[in-house]
Amino acid sequence: MEDAIRNFVEQGEAYRWSGVETKTYNAAESQSRGMSKQILFEADENLPSELRYFESEPGGHSALERHHHVHAVLVLRGSGSVMLGDHVRRIRAFDTVYVPPDTWHQFYADADSYLGFLCLVNCDRDRPERASESDIAGLNQIAAIRDVIRF
Ligand code: MN
Numbered sequence: 001m002e003d004a005i006r007n008f009v010e011q012g013e014a015y016r017w018s019g020v021e022t023k024t025y026n027a028a029e030s031q032s033r034g035m036s037k038q039i040l041f042e043a044d045e046n047l048p049s050e051l052r053y054f055e056s057e058p059g060g061h062s063a064l065e066r067h068h069h070v071h072a073v074l075v076l077r078g079s080g081s082v083m084l085g086d087h088v089r090r091i092r093a094f095d096t097v098y099v100p101p102d103t104w105h106q107f108y109a110d111a112d113s114y115l116g117f118l119c120l121v122n123c124d125r126d127r128p129e130r131a132s133e134s135d136i137a138g139l140n141q142i143a144a145i146r147d148v149i150r151f
Helices: 133-139
Strands: 008-011 014-017 033-041 049-061 071-084 087-092 096-099 105-109 115-122
Touching: 014 033, 014 049, 049 071, 105 115
Parallel strands: none
Antiparallel strands: 008 014, 033 049, 049 105, 049 115, 071 087, 071 096, 071 105, 071 115
């Protein structure tokens, strides 16, 4: 089977896999910073899910979002933190994070470290909802996350 194995390559500081396209996000459109995505396993009829690798440059972060579908996350490199619902937790390589349905979440790389993580999702899933101004006003009421969230 062609493409059954894709070799890991370090491209400068970045973690990459041969033959896998890297998508970088436009900061203005995505409300994220320094993030890239590689789809390591695309969904097929035998396995209706996708395994993606997301990587944030030092100081970067993912979009603040929520959705009905869940994420099963395994941190592969670096350190940072994650906002989940109404709290923030430190994460580092090999930690796992389960993001439940309809839960605001955002991942942050430490200022001096990349943060890379695998994220498993169902192929049949809803589009993420970004935080509106009123959502942000509500999130800002929660002291534990007020100074952490970025948008
Ligand atoms: Mn998400």
